[in-house]
Amino acid sequence: MKTMDSEEARSALGAVRDTDRRMAKRMRWPLWRHAAYGAVQALLVLAWGLPVAAMAACIVVAFGALWWIIRDDRQRYGMFVSGYSSRAAQPALWLAFAIFLAGLAVVILTGGPNTWSPLVAIVAIAVFIGETLASLWWQKLAQDDLRVSDDAA
C-alpha cells in the first residue's frame, strides 16, 4: 500500500483545487448555448400539441438539434459536460426535469395529445424560458462548486 504524509496530502489537495480553478475558467458557455438547450426542450413539449406527422417531425428535429449541440460542444470547447457531471448542480437538473414534465402535463391534460391550441404555444415559450434559466443556474452552481474548493485553498 502506498503511504503518504499529511504534508503530501495537503499538497495533493492543493493540486486538485488548482485543477478545479482551471476547469472553472473553461466551464462557461455562451447564452445561445443555454437557449439552444431550452429550445430543444420547448420543441419536445410543443410536439405534443401538433398533429401526428408534425409531432414526429418535431421530435426528429429536437433530437437532431440535441445531437448537434453535443457535437458542437465537443468541437468548440474540446469537452462535453452533461447535466449529470456536477453533483452540486443537480438541483438545477431536477428543476429542468420538473419544468419539462409540467409543460408536458399542461399540454396533454388541457387539450389532449395532438390537439393544437394557443395554450400549447404559450406553454412552449414558458418551457423555453424556464429551461434556459435552469441551464444558466446549472452553470452557476457548477462554477460556485469549483470556486468553493478554490476558496478553501
Next chain:
Amino acid sequence: MTAAIDPVLHPPARLQIAAALARVDDIEFATLREILDVSDSVLSKHLAAMADAGYVQLRKAKSEGRQRTWAAFTKAGAKAFKAHMAALQELAAAAQQAAAT
C-alpha cells in the same frame, strides 16, 4: 488511518488528470493538455498508465480531418478517484486535528 492511497492516482500529474476528468463526460487530449499545462509526452504517458489500470477510457475519433484522442473516466476510475480524495482529506484532517490538540 483507514483510508487507502491509490498507487495509480498517487503521482501529482495523474491526480490532476483525474480531477479534470471528474468534471466532464469526456475531454479531448489537446484541451486536457492546455488545462493542465503539461507536455504531450507527459500527458500520453500518464493517460496510458491510467488506461492500463482500467481507470480511463481512451477513444480516437476523426474531427475536421484530424485524428483526435478523447479521454473519459471509467466507472472504476471515478470510484477510485472518490476513494483517493477521501483518503487525502482524511490524512489532511487528521494532521490538522493533531496540530490543534
